[in-house]
Amino acid sequence: xxxxxxxxxxxxxxxxxxxxxxxxxxxxxxxxxxxxxxxxxxxxxxxxxxxxxxxxxxxxxxxxxxxxxxxxxxxxxxxxxxxxxxxxxxxxxxxxxxxxxxxxxxxxxxxxxxxxxxxxxxxxxxxxxxxxxxxxxxxxxxxxxxxxxxxxxxxxxxxxxx
Amino acid sequence: xxxxxxxxxxxxxxxxxxxxxxxxxxxxxxxxxxxxxxxxxxxxxxxxxxxxxxxxxxxxxxxxxxxxxxxxxxxxxxxxxxxxxxxxxxxxxxxxxxxxxxxxxxxxxxxxxxxxxxxxxxxxxxxxxxxxxxxxxxxxxxxxxxxxxxxxxxxxxxxxxxxxxxxxxxxxxxxxxxxxxxxxxxxxxxxxxxxxxxxxxxxxxxxxxxxxxxxxxxxxxxxxxxxxxxxxxxxxxxxxxxxxxxxxxxxxxxxxxxxxxxxxxxxxxxxxxxxxxxxxxxxxxxxxxxxxxxxxxxxxxxxxxxxxxxxxxxxxxxxxxxxxxxxxxxxxxxxxxxxxxxxxxxxxxxxxxxxxxxxxxxxxxxxxxxxxxxxxxxxxxxxxxxxxxxxxxxxxxxxxxxxxxxxxxxxxxxxxxxxxxxxxxxxxxxxxxxxxxxxxxxxxxxxxxxxxxxxxxxxxxxxxxxxxxxxxxxxxxxxxxxxxxxxxxxxxxxxxxxxxxxxxxxxxxxxxxxxxxxxxxxxxxxxxxxxxxxxxxxxxxxxxxxxxxxxxxxxxxxxxxxxxxxxxxxxxxxxxxxxxxxxxxxxxxxxxxxxxxxxxxxxxxxxxxxxxxxxxxxxxxxxxxxxxxxxxxxxxxxxxxxxxxxxxxxxxxxxxxxxxxxxxxxxxxxxxxxxxxxxxxxxxxxxxxxxxxxxxxxxxxxxxxxxxxxxxxxxxxxxxxxxxxxxxxxxxxxxxxxxxxxxxxxxxxxxxxxxxxxxxxxxxxxxxxxxx
Numbered sequence: 001x002x003x004x005x006x007x008x009x010x011x012x013x014x015x016x017x018x019x020x021x022x023x024x025x026x027x028x029x030x031x032x033x034x035x036x037x038x039x040x041x042x043x044x045x046x047x048x049x050x051x052x053x054x055x056x057x058x059x060x061x062x063x064x065x066x067x068x069x070x071x072x073x074x075x076x077x078x079x080x081x082x083x084x085x086x087x088x089x090x091x092x093x094x095x096x097x098x099x100x101x102x103x104x105x106x107x108x109x110x111x112x113x114x115x116x117x118x119x120x121x122x123x124x125x126x127x128x129x130x131x132x133x134x135x136x137x138x139x140x141x142x143x144x145x146x147x148x149x150x151x152x153x154x155x156x157x158x159x160x161x162x
Numbered sequence: 163x164x165x166x167x168x169x170x171x172x173x174x175x176x177x178x179x180x181x182x183x184x185x186x187x188x189x190x191x192x193x194x195x196x197x198x199x200x201x202x203x204x205x206x207x208x209x210x211x212x213x214x215x216x217x218x219x220x221x222x223x224x225x226x227x228x229x230x231x232x233x234x235x236x237x238x239x240x241x242x243x244x245x246x247x248x249x250x251x252x253x254x255x256x257x258x259x260x261x262x263x264x265x266x267x268x269x270x271x272x273x274x275x276x277x278x279x280x281x282x283x284x285x286x287x288x289x290x291x292x293x294x295x296x297x298x299x300x301x302x303x304x305x306x307x308x309x310x311x312x313x314x315x316x317x318x319x320x321x322x323x324x325x326x327x328x329x330x331x332x333x334x335x336x337x338x339x340x341x342x343x344x345x346x347x348x349x350x351x352x353x354x355x356x357x358x359x360x361x362x363x364x365x366x367x368x369x370x371x372x373x374x375x376x377x378x379x380x381x382x383x384x385x386x387x388x389x390x391x392x393x394x395x396x397x398x399x400x401x402x403x404x405x406x407x408x409x410x411x412x413x414x415x416x417x418x419x420x421x422x423x424x425x426x427x428x429x430x431x432x433x434x435x436x437x438x439x440x441x442x443x444x445x446x447x448x449x450x451x452x453x454x455x456x457x458x459x460x461x462x463x464x465x466x467x468x469x470x471x472x473x474x475x476x477x478x479x480x481x482x483x484x485x486x487x488x489x490x491x492x493x494x495x496x497x498x499x500x501x502x503x504x505x506x507x508x509x510x511x512x513x514x515x516x517x518x519x520x521x522x523x524x525x526x527x528x529x530x531x532x533x534x535x536x537x538x539x540x541x542x543x544x545x546x547x548x549x550x551x552x553x554x555x556x557x558x559x560x561x562x563x564x565x566x567x568x569x570x571x572x573x574x575x576x577x578x579x580x581x582x583x584x585x586x587x588x589x590x591x592x593x594x595x596x597x598x599x600x601x602x603x604x605x606x607x608x609x610x611x612x613x614x615x616x617x618x619x620x621x622x623x624x625x626x627x628x629x630x631x632x633x634x635x636x637x638x639x640x641x642x643x644x645x646x647x648x649x650x651x652x653x654x655x656x657x658x659x660x661x662x663x664x665x666x667x668x669x670x671x672x673x674x675x676x677x678x679x680x681x682x683x684x685x686x687x688x689x690x691x692x693x694x695x696x697x698x699x700x701x702x703x704x705x706x707x708x709x710x711x712x713x714x715x716x717x718x719x720x721x722x723x724x725x726x727x728x729x730x731x732x733x734x735x736x737x738x739x740x741x742x743x744x745x746x747x748x749x750x751x752x753x754x755x756x757x758x759x760x761x762x763x764x765x766x767x768x769x770x771x772x773x774x775x776x777x778x779x780x781x782x783x784x785x786x787x788x789x790x791x792x793x794x795x796x797x798x799x800x801x802x803x804x805x806x807x808x809x810x811x812x813x814x815x816x817x818x819x820x821x822x823x824x825x826x827x828x829x830x831x832x833x834x835x836x837x838x839x840x841x842x843x844x845x846x847x848x849x850x851x852x853x854x855x856x857x858x859x860x861x862x863x864x865x866x867x868x869x870x871x872x873x874x875x876x877x878x879x880x881x882x883x884x885x886x887x888x889x890x891x892x893x894x895x896x897x898x899x900x901x902x903x904x905x906x907x908x909x910x911x912x913x914x915x916x917x918x919x920x921x922x923x924x925x926x927x928x929x930x931x932x933x934x
Binding site: 041131141146147 | 176178179181182183185186187188189190191192194195197275276361362363364365366412413414415417443445446642643644645822823825826829830831832833834855856857861862863864865867870871
């Protein structure tokens with residue numbers, strides 16, 4: 001049955017937000033339904049598809065498997081919060097140029113993981129991209145253009161850095 | 163992100179998707195992202211039984227839950243109101259009976275989704291359980307329980323032959339298929355079984371209905387056609403079409419699953435009862451269980467050839483599991499039969515089949531629409547004949563493929579055909595011999611060729627010139643992610659010689675858009691594209707009339723000048739801009755400029771002098787794209803596991819409007835076909851789907867994606883197409899399972915007749931091949 005709501009304070013994209021959350025409410029539900037941060041998508045609600053990926057204290061996590069109340073005191077970053085990341089900008093440009101998305105539903109989650117990958121590994125080889133992103137399901141593209149786009153973004157960032 | 167700029171036109175250029183910025187920033191809004199003030203949330207009640215009569219409902223406990231606003235059941239519906247693309251057999255939600263596990267029995271609207279789901283669990287339905295029929299062959303046997311008691315009384319749009327559990331039947335004959343077998347030196351025969359595949363668009367189905375003060379409904383939903391949504395909701399609820407407006411947010415992909423209805427009819431009924439805005443989004447499990455899937459088909463096929471490899475005769479018999487409602491099944495059967503020969507000349511053919519009603523979820527449209535199934539059988543038989551005659555796989559194909567001037571099975575004309583050039587690309591890029599790896603791993607290569615149509619049913623376009631000389635294109639075609647907004651904008655920009663950013667594309671809206679049957683059947687670029695060209699042509703004509711008056715010259719002496727002007731031919735300085743003309747039209751002379759066009763594809767499917775057909779679901783369908791696909795696989799002979807190492811495809815899709823988007827269609831279709839070939843299968847435990855989760859139903863990930871998928875488009879120009887274009891959306895999936903099966907045979911000598919070709923099945927086939 002519906003559990004009682006408690007007010008919790010989440011730090012999302014650098015701002016504190018007081019939101020009501022039930023014991024069983026996931027971070028994804030709170031982000032989407034209470035904070036209207038809808039970049040993270042609900043594709044399976046089971047931690048498989050990767051469309052709900054966000055960063056919690058720097059680590060990429062499935063927000064559908066994270067309980068909102070357990071995230072109190074953590075730093076949550078959604079795709080919306082990465083807006084100013086130069087890595088994200090490079091990825092966005094490369095995804096557009098390479099046709100690395102079609103319907104776009106899996107894309108926000110993929111971009112969160114890809115941005116984290118480029119932070120950890122500025123020039124990932126193809127195997128590293130596949131490994132880092134194989135937890136994201138995409139039914140449209142067949143993945144090849146995503147791999148190409150991530151590598152192209154890495155190249156463009158390293159050229160900027162020179 | 164928007165560094166790309168074309169000076170003008172842009173057909174043939176890799177224009178990035180118009181939605182790039184919104185989709186890559188996470189701001190794009192899909193159905194689940196829509197919120198309205200005071201909106202209610204809905205949840206569904208699903209049938210626990212495959213087949214049961216509904217004796218009654220007890221809603222008292224559910225209605226007593228605080229926050230519950232309305233509940234609809236079959237008692238709210240008139241049983242006479244039924245929908246269906248071919249057979250009007252389906253109610254908005256279960257009425258009197260349930261016919262599959264997971265069918266929507268009731269829907270609850272409440273203040274929150276949690277309350278709605280809690281209330282849904284409190285809805286009591288009194289069922290009288292009936293014997294289910296879960297197998298199509300058993301369904302057609304005498305004495306089988308009837309899924310629909312009086313199916314022959316349903317309204318139908320063609321001669322389907324519906325009776326008892328026979329949903330539809332179709333029979334094609336060309337040449338003299340009975341006598342032809344005597345001319346054959348070699349005949350191969352087999353029975354093939356394909357599986358149910360889940361579409362698995364990452365976005366689950368959902369809808370949002372708003373009721374305005376007059377009681378008129380605006381319905382937003384994940385869909386492939388706002389017009390099919392409107393037709394289905396109105397048919398199933400007995401609602402005049404004037405009372406329903408359908409619109410679309412961004413759609414998180416559709417592969418056929420969102421073309422015909424899912425939750426929209428039940429949700430509209432619920433919103434009308436609550437007189438409130440209500441949103442319903444299915445969970446992944448509900449989506450698996452209630453929406454639709456690719457048809458399992460039992461295929462009996464035999465093919466005969468002469469000693470030199472010339473194909474002579476083919477018999478194809480199909481039995482489709484249609485599930486509980488007709489949906490697109492009759493169309494899939496008819497289309498699979500039309501395409502059963504693939505792009506080969508076979509003079510004597512009998513192709514026939516049936517769709518059976520069973521107590522499973524609907525099987526319906528899914529990328530390929532029956533062609534991946536028949537191609538799996540057909541292209542293996544072509545290889546088998548080649549092997550029996552000691553011909554190379556490519557040699558037998560070259561000998562028998564459709565050449566320019568040849569007609570399609572059934573007799574209709576083919577206008578453009580560069581299939582031979584596709585085979586040349588495969589010869590060049592993927593020679594037949596696979597590298598020898600040694601050890602337990604063995605590699606092989608296989609090829610398959612196929613075709614797909616581009617033209618079917620009605621579309622339209624309205625091109626309006628705005629006051630500043632820019633353009634608004636309105637087609638009603640839903641972009642489901644494949645890129646039609648961008649491609650149609652490129653076509654419009656090219657036709658009027660302006661940069662693409664001078665053209666805005668309107669979002670599909672049944673109130674404001676011209677009719678568009680749907681984003682399905684690989685038809686939008688061709689059918690809607692033709693309307694865009696024609697509507698833009700009307701705008702051009704009006705522009706020239708204005709310009710001729712403004713410059714006091716003959717319209718015949720005028721031409722479009724790139725960038726948005728009408729100019730005197732051969733006189734560089736003499737031109738008027740679109741802005742000048744549109745201002746004149748708006749404020750002084752003639753009125754605002756609008757061009758419009760509608761049409762319905764009208765090339766006959768069958769030439770009655772050539773073929774005899776009973777139960778043809780599509781009277782007018784055609785314009786063929788062609789594909790050849792080759793794969794290299796690696797088979798682990800210890801475990802049976804198959805890995806696709808690399809793939810290469812060559813396609814004739816006419817003129818390519820946008821090369822990056824076109825190759826994206828082929829690559830995506832390949833990987834979806836690879837999942838179909840090797841791993842994906844919906845499995846039933848009795849009447850219940852046993853694997854309705856992503857934990858248990860696996861699709862390919864980046865880890866399984868081949869090392870390379872090389873995509874080529876051969877030079878081609880379809881004379882009837884917009885700037886020469888044909889279709890590309892489905893073509894790429896048709897041959898994938900067959901090519902992989904042929905490659906497995908090349909690697910191991912084993913033939914597989916059942917999909918998916920899992921490690922277990924490959925190992926069993928390997929052991930069979932060793933014994934043989």
